[in-house]
Amino acid sequence: MKRTFLWLFGLLMTVQVMAQNRTITGVVTDASNGEALIGVSVSGKGTSIGTVTDFDGVYSLSVPKDVTTLVFSYVGYTSVEKPVTALKMDVKMASEATQIDEVVVSAYGINRNKGDVSYANSKVTSDELATSGSQGALSALQGKVAGVKISKSGGNINSSTRVVVRGESSFSGSNNALVVVDGVIVNNSSFSGGDNTGGSNVDYGNRGNDINPDDIENITLLKGPAATTLYGSAGNSGVLLITTKKGKSAAALNKKLRVGYNTSFTVETPYVLLQRQDKFGQGLWKNGGGTVDLGENFSWGPALDGSIRPWTSPVNLNGEMVQLERPYSSIDNQLESFFDLGKTWSNNLSFEGGSDKFNYYAGFNYVDNKGIVPHNYFKKYGFTVNTTANLSDKLTLESSVKYIRTNQRGNVEGASFATNPAYFSALQTPAGIPFNEIRDYNSPFHDFKGYYGSYTVNPYYFLDNYFNLNDADNIIGTIALKYKPIKGLEITSRIGNNFVLNNSYESVPVYAYESQLVLIDRGNGVLIYDDRDRANNSNIGEYSEGFSKINALDFNNLASYTKEWEKFDFDILGGINITDFSTRTSFWRNTRRFNYSKFL
Numbered sequence: 001m002k003r004t005f006l007w008l009f010g011l012l013m014t015v016q017v018m019a020q021n022r023t024i025t026g027v028v029t030d031a032s033n034g035e036a037l038i039g040v041s042v043s044g045k046g047t048s049i050g051t052v053t054d055f056d057g058v059y060s061l062s063v064p065k066d067v068t069t070l071v072f073s074y075v076g077y078t079s080v081e082k083p084v085t086a087l088k089m090d091v092k093m094a095s096e097a098t099q100i101d102e103v104v105v106s107a108y109g110i111n112r113n114k115g116d117v118s119y120a121n122s123k124v125t126s127d128e129l130a131t132s133g134s135q136g137a138l139s140a141l142q143g144k145v146a147g148v149k150i151s152k153s154g155g156n157i158n159s160s161t162r163v164v165v166r167g168e169s170s171f172s173g174s175n176n177a178l179v180v181v182d183g184v185i186v187n188n189s190s191f192s193g194g195d196n197t198g199g200s201n202v203d204y205g206n207r208g209n210d211i212n213p214d215d216i217e218n219i220t221l222l223k224g225p226a227a228t229t230l231y232g233s234a235g236n237s238g239v240l241l242i243t244t245k246k247g248k249s250a251a252a253l254n255k256k257l258r259v260g261y262n263t264s265f266t267v268e269t270p271y272v273l274l275q276r277q278d279k280f281g282q283g284l285w286k287n288g289g290g291t292v293d294l295g296e297n298f299s300w301g302p303a304l305d306g307s308i309r310p311w312t313s314p315v316n317l318n319g320e321m322v323q324l325e326r327p328y329s330s331i332d333n334q335l336e337s338f339f340d341l342g343k344t345w346s347n348n349l350s351f352e353g354g355s356d357k358f359n360y361y362a363g364f365n366y367v368d369n370k371g372i373v374p375h376n377y378f379k380k381y382g383f384t385v386n387t388t389a390n391l392s393d394k395l396t397l398e399s400s401v402k403y404i405r406t407n408q409r410g411n412v413e414g415a416s417f418a419t420n421p422a423y424f425s426a427l428q429t430p431a432g433i434p435f436n437e438i439r440d441y442n443s444p445f446h447d448f449k450g451y452y453g454s455y456t457v458n459p460y461y462f463l464d465n466y467f468n469l470n471d472a473d474n475i476i477g478t479i480a481l482k483y484k485p486i487k488g489l490e491i492t493s494r495i496g497n498n499f500v501l502n503n504s505y506e507s508v509p510v511y512a513y514e515s516q517l518v519l520i521d522r523g524n525g526v527l528i529y530d531d532r533d534r535a536n537n538s539n540i541g542e543y544s545e546g547f548s549k550i551n552a553l554d555f556n557n558l559a560s561y562t563k564e565w566e567k568f569d570f571d572i573l574g575g576i577n578i579t580d581f582s583t584r585t586s587f588w589r590n591t592r593r594f595n596y597s598k599f600l
Helices: 002-020 126-130 225-235 422-427 459-465
Strands: 021-030 041-044 050-052 058-064 069-073 080-083 091-093 103-105 111-113 121-125 148-152 161-165 178-181 190-193 202-206 216-222 239-244 257-268 284-286 289-293 308-310 315-317 320-322 325-327 342-354 358-370 377-390 395-409 467-483 489-508 516-521 527-532 542-565 568-590
Touching: 041 058, 050 058, 080 091, 121 126, 126 216, 178 225, 202 395, 202 467, 202 489, 422 459
Parallel strands: 021 091, 178 239
Antiparallel strands: 021 058, 041 050, 041 069, 069 080, 103 111, 121 216, 148 161, 190 202, 216 239, 257 342, 284 289, 289 516, 308 325, 315 320, 342 358, 358 377, 377 395, 395 467, 467 489, 489 542, 516 527, 542 568
């Protein structure tokens, strides 16, 4: 009796608390063009209750009755406070022009006062980049600069990041912003591997994202033709000027050496999944009715009714034909169960210091990322050493060396039966097939004899045995000599080199599914077993290698002069820039079984 009373009391308390809350919903859009704003922070004023808008700009927030105002905030937009007057509140937000810093980096690493440049520019500081939690310089810009679209080209770990300034401007070009690191143009092209047939491939990312955000002092984005003409046609889609840390003197640090270390651990799960019907089971629709076909990968059969039915092919175990049974019903969160829990561990170690004559900065970065797709991984090792030597009052020598090594295993993406990507196979799996059971593809019920599918491969067999590997080495080096013969005049000679080496390996396993007995129920009370040939569901095996070597040599010799004359400022910039770009690629393929273990 005491337990019943306490349970009823707790239920009444829960109902009373829920009754005091109300749910406010709405859509947040850009006031200038009506586009939905993704990731807008929505909170109850004076509380810690909050949420963010989804991909369609939609939000839903449950707040107590004493919360009378909602606050909407977004980077690059003016914050909005709106009184709660209804349960549905749509909000329009206006972009703002915010001066982040007085000094910006203009073309070729020259510092200028922001008010002195005539073209649009935005600056993102190291502190702002640190809040992103991203492991790459380009992806760290997400939500930091108004008018810039940051997007991923695929679902693989470290897939290419596109930075598009003020919308798409070319039908044939990539529309990616040019990336310049410490005054040197770097290669930001993407590298892909895999089968590359039927629109299927593996995206191994672009090298501009190799730069560690923790090593960056600031990023300046140049927009508009007045800015990008400084870099010729290469800068038509905007320019990202990345300035890395140079180290601070002992006086600035109030010590001789500063050691920094930070580590982070994050987990991730799929956020948006394809919505599929879960009312009908395996089979085909023929002659106005559903036919149960346990070999089908489409769900066009009869309505799911919960009755106990076989779901695998019969297999011979110790002289007896055996098959697994389960309720003829959908499985809750079935597609979610296909994925693993993604995990990312990041470590950054840095040293900086110096004197009034010499400054240095050294950094090491390690990232270990295990994706949500089983066996997908990405590892990055990064080293950075920057130095600044004041040789005299008029002569300064700067040097920078960055080396980034990446190893990753990706998964073929696309929609081709020829390559049969694992996720494509998973999407076709009927709603009543349990992924947690077919993971064991060595089981006699899920191997090449007992696997239910007549036309598809067990996705977990593919994930375990289909190898798409890539190793990349990225070296960025630059040395600059700056000379100031007179006040206001600075002459800079800089030479830099970006060397990128990509090696990809693909191994397709040898497999052949045997013929199977498939249970067919045409709804007339008669069950039959069809002996179905699966000879087409096989592969003779394949091995291929891809190789890419890119070398970009950049030399510029510049002179800038600044003079204040009464109420006027006089600035002049002139010089020469020479860029030598070369690339070499090769690819070979062999249809034979290969020992790929040496590449792991």
